[in-house]
Amino acid sequence: EAQVTQNPRYLITVTGKKLTVTCSQNMNHEYMSWYRQDPGLGLRQIYYSMNVEVTDKGDVPEGYKVSRKEKRNFPLILESPSPNQTSLYFCASSPSGPWYNEQFFGPGTRLTVL
């Protein structure tokens, strides 16, 4: 089944404790992206990747890192999480960029930083 998977689905952590949220897609998509969703703010892009080893900042990249060493994986790294990073995170992928292709979203990761 074609899909985007994220792990973990739920995470409660404490300020300053490094964490990684994994994202994997099995559709051989070139483009992958991370979004955060907050009440009243909609979906805001954190980082995106056009292909392996190619990443770029989205609208709200501060406090996050990403890497794209393999085409299928695009982990989101929070080196020193803070409470304002409490949010619902979505990974998405599309064949060659969201510009003329639909994005396929993962199920989401709900992160709470205490």
Added chain:
Amino acid sequence: GQQVMQIPQYQHVQEGEDFTTYCNSSTTLSNIQWYKQRPGGHPVFLIQLVKSGEVKKQKRLTFQFGEAKKNSSLHITATQTTDVGTYFCAGLENSGAGSYQLTFGKGTKLSVIP
């Protein structure tokens, strides 16, 4: 930067009534996409509009792209309880030099009263 305003933020309708959500961009868009997110779920692609004045239909859903490519609407005829969710538009702007920016509206949350 590009802004995509979506209204209304919330809409409560009686089952069988019609529903419309509107997206307005501060700049001319290359295309616009619409997504639906069920409660507790992830965004799912509905449609993409590319041409000025384009109208597309999916059963009870009608999507329009304005002549100036700065606004769009989604209209649902005779709502059903299965239509419940948040509807997002995502506008693509050509920001020059081969660069594009995709911006999501904040969404319209639709509640349907049986």
